[in-house]
Amino acid sequence: MYSTRPHTPVLGILALSLLLTTPSMVFAQTVAEPDAPPDLGLPKDFTPALAADSIDTAPAQIAADPNAIDSLLAELTASSEAIKDQPGATEATQFPGEPGPSDWIQALRVTRDDNPLLDSACKDQAMRVSMEALAALEGAEGEHGAMQATADHVRQHQGFIKDGNISHADYLREIAECTSFCAPLVAQLMQCHILSVARLEHGIVLFDLGSDTVSSSFKTGLLDTVSKQLKENGGRKAVLIGRASQIGDLRHNRALSARRALAVKDALLAAGISAERIETMWFGWEPPQISDVVASEYGVSRLYDTVGRDKINQSVVVVVY
Secondary structure, eight states: OOOOSOOOSOOOTTHHHHHTTOSOOOOOOOOOOOOOOOOOOOOOSOSSOOOOOOOOSSOOOTTSSHHHHHHHHHHHHHHHHHGGGSTTTTSBOOOSSSOOTTOGGGGSGGGSTTOTTSOHHHHHHHHHHHHHHHHHHHTOOHHHHHHHHHHHHHHHHGGGGGGGTOBHHHHHHHHHHOTTTHHHHHHHHHHHHHHHHHHSEEEEEEOOTTOOOOOHHHHHTHHHHHHHHHHHOTTOOEEEEEOOOSSSOHHHHHHHHHHHHHHHHHHHHHTTOOGGGEEEEEOTTSSSOOOHHHHHHHTOHHHHHHHHHHHHTSEEEEEEO
8 A cells, every 4th residue: 555664574474375385485575665645635523424623655565453353352252252143154265266275265255355445564473473473472483483383273273274164253253262372463454454444535425224215415415526536537546345334144244234235336336437446345234333433443433433433334445445
């Protein structure tokens, strides 16, 4: 994303597969010097959308808010409990490709490699922090010890993928219960996503309970502004993140969050934005929800306090990058 800080030589997510198949690791170093994002003029007050101010500085550290990771870990645990009795919870977890030793993390849309809002430097930092914490817990010394501890841990847990046949409920439970590595890593990757949204221009389209209809106020407000600015900045794209509250069942709300994201996409298409410049993802009511902590990081605490947690998660977050 928009970072002014050189990437340091750290271990990326994909390197886990190499740890399991090769005796040594070569660290690559890259330097990124992208331009800072322009002021896209999104509305700055709740009329009808409240968007956060953009931050044109280097990415914040993962644990910029000391409560952020703990909040996400608690949400993972709570979701793994709440989901087990939900319709659709016993369906097989969907992996983007053939599940393998390094692909266990790819079933969560927010942590997948094709999430354009996962900053590579932040992903590397998340892996480094998780490796070092695991090494400290197991008494491993040095970088090689940390890498070996991580490889051994992944070998022990890769069986939970079960050739891609693990249910969604069991998948979340396995992640949540792996408190020494998997859960902290997933929580930190979620935080990377959240921080990317926070520092880019973004706004929130709210929906009525159970609805996927974009109201006229949002079409002529936030989405009108977004489409205008996308037309004026041909190199920019929009990511639409659909959510649903935890009112209702898992299967229904997962589909509802998808319909909401696609409805916002249709509105942008109707405004003349090409499909290639619009990406969509949806989380249903699974983590990360917009909590009070996330709302603070997004700069929408006032909106959160006004409409409440359920309403703010009946939404699509529109991010321009």
